[in-house]
Amino acid sequence: MMETMLTSELRSELVQRAVEARKLAYAPYSNYPVGAALLTRSGRFFSGVNVENAAYPMSLCAERVAIFKAISEGEREFVALAVVTSNGGTPCGACRQVMAEFGQDTLVLVADSSGRLVHEARLSELLPGAFGPRDLGK
Numbered sequence: 225m226m227e228t229m230l231t232s233e234l235r236s237e238l239v240q241r242a243v244e245a246r247k248l249a250y251a252p253y254s255n256y257p258v259g260a261a262l263l264t265r266s267g268r269f270f271s272g273v274n275v276e277n278a279a280y281p282m283s284l285c286a287e288r289v290a291i292f293k294a295i296s297e298g299e300r301e302f303v304a305l306a307v308v309t310s311n312g313g314t315p316c317g318a319c320r321q322v323m324a325e326f327g328q329d330t331l332v333l334v335a336d337s338s339g340r341l342v343h344e345a346r347l348s349e350l351l352p353g354a355f356g357p358r359d360l361g362k
């Protein structure tokens with residue numbers, strides 16, 4: 225199977241896809257639109273936005289929308305995830321845990337709404353000591 229490496233072109237495209245996705249966020253309550261884009265090992269892109277709800281706890285983060293879209297289409301291995309907010313907010317703990325299910329090496333690129341990179345780190349740095357499949361013998 226083709227192994228996708230994160231070239232500078234792919235990095236830029238990933239961030240740009242998250243910038244574009246963010247414009248479709250449904251965030252009428254927080255007014256904090258978030259866009260995410262995920263690059264899979266097989267070279268496919270999946271975008272996500274935060275989707276809020278009048279019953280607040282039903283809301284879902286952009287990162288998990290992107291990840292669940294990818295999983296539902298057969299993807300299991302991820303190279304990188306870009307997340308874009310107005311001010312370079314980083315993925316929440318729940319999203320970090322969901323990402324950890326599919327590997328500790330995924331690169332997380334955090335950018336602002338203009339696409340300027342604010343922070344980047346491996347998931348293993350964002351969620352050290354994560355509980356994962358290995359803890360259940362997988």
Ligand SMILES: [Zn+2]
Binds near residue numbers: 316
């Ligand atoms: Zn989250």
